[in-house]
Amino acid sequence: MVEMDDRKLKILQAIISNYMATGEPVGSRTISKYTDLNLSSATIRNEMSDLEDMGYIIQPHTSAGRIPSDKGYRLYVDTMLQKKDREVDEMKELLVDKADRLETVLKQVAKLLAENTNYTTMVSKPRYVHKKVKFIQLTLVSDTQMLVVVVIDGNIVKNRFINLSEPIGQDELPQMNFLLNTALNGLDLTEINMALIHKMKEQAGQYSEIIGMILDEIAAAVSEEDDYLYTSGATNILKYPELSDKEMATKLLTTFEEKAGIGSLMNLNNDEEHGIQVYIGEESNVEAMKDCSVVTATYKIEEGVYGKIGIVGPKRMDYQKVVNTLENTMKQLDDIFKNKK
Amino acid sequence: MVEMDDRKLKILQAIISNYMATGEPVGSRTISKYTDLNLSSATIRNEMSDLEDMGYIIQPHTSAGRIPSDKGYRLYVDTMLQKKDREVDEMKELLVDKADRLETVLKQVAKLLAENTNYTTMVSKPRYVHKKVKFIQLTLVSDTQMLVVVVIDGNIVKNRFINLSEPIGQDELPQMNFLLNTALNGLDLTEINMALIHKMKEQAGQYSEIIGMILDEIAAAVSEEDDYLYTSGATNILKYPELSDKEMATKLLTTFEEKAGIGSLMNLNNDEEHGIQVYIGEESNVEAMKDCSVVTATYKIEEGVYGKIGIVGPKRMDYQKVVNTLENTMKQLDDIFKNKK
DNA sequence: GTTAGCACTCGCTTAGGTAGAGTGCTAATT
DNA sequence: AATTAGCACTCTACCTAAGCGAGTGCTAAC
Secondary structure, eight states: OOOOOHHHHHHHHHHHHHHHHHOSOBOHHHHHHHSTTOOOHHHHHHHHHHHHHTTSEEOSSTTSOBEEOHHHHHHIIIIITTTOOOOOOOOOOOOOOTTSOHHHHHHHHHHHHHHHHSSEEEEEOOOOSSOBEEEEEEEEEETTEEEEEEEEGGGEEEEEEEEOSSOOOTTHHHHHHHHHHHHHTTOBGGGSOHHHHHHHHHHHGGGHHHHHHHHHHHHHHHHOOOOOEEEEOGGGGGGSGGGOSHHHHHHHHHHHHHTOSOHHHHSOOOGGGOSEEEEEGGGGOOGGGTTEEEEEEEEEEETTEEEEEEEEEETTOOHHHHHHHHHHHHHHHHHHHHHHO | OOOOOHHHHHHHHHHHHHHHHHOSOBOHHHHHHHSTTOOOHHHHHHHHHHHHHTTSEEOSSTTSOBEEOHHHHHHIIIIITTTOOOOOOOOOOOOOOTTSOHHHHHHHHHHHHHHHHSSEEEEEOOOOSSOBEEEEEEEEEETTEEEEEEEEGGGEEEEEEEEOSSOOOTTHHHHHHHHHHHHHTTOBGGGSOHHHHHHHHHHHGGGHHHHHHHHHHHHHHHHOOOOOEEEEOGGGGGGSGGGOSHHHHHHHHHHHHHTOSOHHHHSOOOGGGOSEEEEEGGGGOOGGGTTEEEEEEEEEEETTEEEEEEEEEETTOOHHHHHHHHHHHHHHHHHHHHHHO
16 A cells, blocks of 8 residues: 655645646646656656555546546645635625625625635525514504514514404504513423413403414414525536536536525534535535535524535635635624624 | 418418427428328428528528428417417416415415426516505614514515614603604605605604614615515526527526516516517517527506516427416416405 | 656547438429 | 429438547666
8 A cells, every 4th residue: 555645745736736727637747847846757657646546536537637536635625725825816895784684695695705706605594493482563554454573583573464354452452462472472482382372362362363363373473484595606507517517507506496405514413513614525415516515614693593605616616715715704794793783 | 472371371380389399390291291281292392481481480401491480489379379278287276375475475386387387487576666654663672672664565564673872761662653654654765755854853852863763774674675586497498408508508597596687578567568478589688588488477466566477498388388377377376366365 | 766768548539421301493293 | 383203402410430649557777
C-alpha cells in the first residue's frame, strides 16, 4: 500500500483545481507544466497512478486524464480548504428593511446567493416544533363573519374566518375572548385535548357551538404548515454539462420544484450540525443529488430557533467561494435578526 | 390563389392529428393510407402542396413530410375543435375542504392540472386593484409590541407588528382603534393621503407618533403584493423534445421560476377575455414561449374578482383535452367558490 | 528517484457511402 | 379535368473507416 506524502497532496490539489476550473479530465503533462514542482510528466504519471490506487482520482476511460473521486473531493474539503482564506468578491449587502417579514428576507437571501454563486439555493424557514398559543383575538368583521387571529410562538400570526349562522351580540365577544385566552394561553397543540375542549364548551353555555367552531379553527391554524422551503436559481444547474443531461436535470429540477426528499438535508436533526456542512455526492443521501455537492449552513433567529441554507452545485463546485459566501451571509443574517429582536 | 375546400380541410386535419400524436412530420403516403378519403399519395401530395402555398403547413426540409404552421393550428383550434366534444378522462374531483384557504385550493388545482395534462400549469391569484380597508384591529401582544391586523377587500388579512418605544395604556387602545376605523374604513390606498394623515395625527394628540407608525404599517400592509402566481409541473416541458433543448428549456424554466414577463398573459386586461383563450406560438407575446402554446381560462371568485389559469405546452399540445379539462375545472372551481360564499 | 522514449488505447472528429422517407413533375389513366 | 402510377431527385439519419490527438503505462537510460 502506498503512503500519502506531501508531493502527492500537491499533485492531487493541482488536479482538483484544474478540474474545477475546466471541467475536463486533467492529464499528467498539464500538471507538469503548470505547477512549480518541476517534475516531468512521467513522474507525475507515476504519482497519479498511485493516487488512483489510493482512490483519490478516477480515470473516466483508459486514455483520458484523471478527475477527482468523491474521496478526493472529501480530502480537499477537509484539509486543503481551510488553509487559504481567499477573498470572496463581496456579496451585495442584503438590503433588508428590518420591518420586513421573515419570508421576504429568506427569499431575498436565496435569490442573492443563487445569483452570486451560479448554483441553486435552498432555504428552510424554521419550524416551531412545539408551537404554543400566545394570544387569541376574536373580532366581528360583519354580522355573520368572525375573524380569529391567533399569534403563536415566534410571533407567527394566523388568521381564520368563521361564518356565523346567527349574529352574536358585541358584548359576548369580549367574554369569549377572555375565556379563550385564559384557557389556551401557553398551551401547545398536544395540550388542547378533548377534556379541555369539553370543559370550555360547558363554560361557554349558550355559545358552546361557536366556541367549538373557534377551537377547530384555532387547532387548524396552529397545526397548519405553510411552505417552509424556498429554492432559487434552480435553472442554474443547467449551466453545468455534467448535470444538464435530460434525465439528471429532470430529476434535480423536479426535486427542487416539489421539495421532495430533501427534508433530511434541510431540517435540523441534531445540534451538532450547526455551522457549515459539506455533502459530496451520495453523502447528501438525496437520490437526485448523487452527482451534486451540497453545502449547508445553519442560521439562528433566536435561541433554539434555527433554519438552514443549502447550496447545490456540481461536485466540482467552488467550495471555497461557497463556504466563504455562506459564512458572510450568516453574519449578515445574524445582524439582521439581532437588530430585529 | 387556391381556394380552401372540404377535402383540403380533411387532409389538414389528418396532418394535424397525426403530427400531434407522433411529433414527426407527416408524409403523403401516411395520409393516403390512414384516412377514408381513398386518394392516392400523389393526389394528397398535390393537395399538400396547395396547403403549403396557403400557409397552413410547413416543410422542415425539402424531403420531409409536413408539419402544421401556426396558421394551421389556429384554423384547427378555431374551426375543428368545437365540433367533436370528445370525452376526457374525468379529472379527479378536487378534494377541497371548503374552509381551505384560497391559496391552498389554487396550488392544488395547479398541481392536479399539471399531473393530468402533462403540461405546465400557471395559476394567478386574483389581485384586488382598488384595495379598500375594511377593518382594522389593534392589539397589544406584550408591553412593547403591538399587533396591527388589517382586513381589506376580499377578506384578505394582513398582519404587522410594531415595536413600541414606551408602553401604552390598555385604555388608549380602543380609542385609537375607533379613530382608525372611522377614518379609514372604505378608503383605498390612494385616498390615504398626506392631508388625511396630518388630520389624524392632530386628532391623536399625544399618540400622534404612534398613529404615524401605525399608518405607515397599514399603508405597507395594504400595498404589499404577495406572490400571486403559482406554477406547477414546470419540468413537464422536458418531456417534449421540441422544447427540451438546453437553450429553450432554460428560458422556459427561468420564466416559470421567476414568473417574469407572463403578466400580460396571466393578468386580466379587459372583460372580453373571460372564458377560454388559446394562444399559439407568438400570439402569447411571451418571448420564452414563442415555440409553445398557452391555453388560459378565467375563473371567478365573486363578482368582479377574477383569476386565471394557464396551461403551457408544445404547439402540438392536445388542445381538445386541455380545453375540456379546463372547462371541467372551471365548473368545479365555480362550485367551490359558490358554496364558500 | 527521475526522465526520455515509445507503443498503445480510446474518444472525437471528419469524410464518404448507403438506405429510406418523402417530394415534385410528367405522362398515362379514368 | 381529376386522379394516379412512375420516376428522378433531395435530404436526413445512420453507419463505417480513417486519422488525429491527448493521454497512458512500461521500459530502459540517466
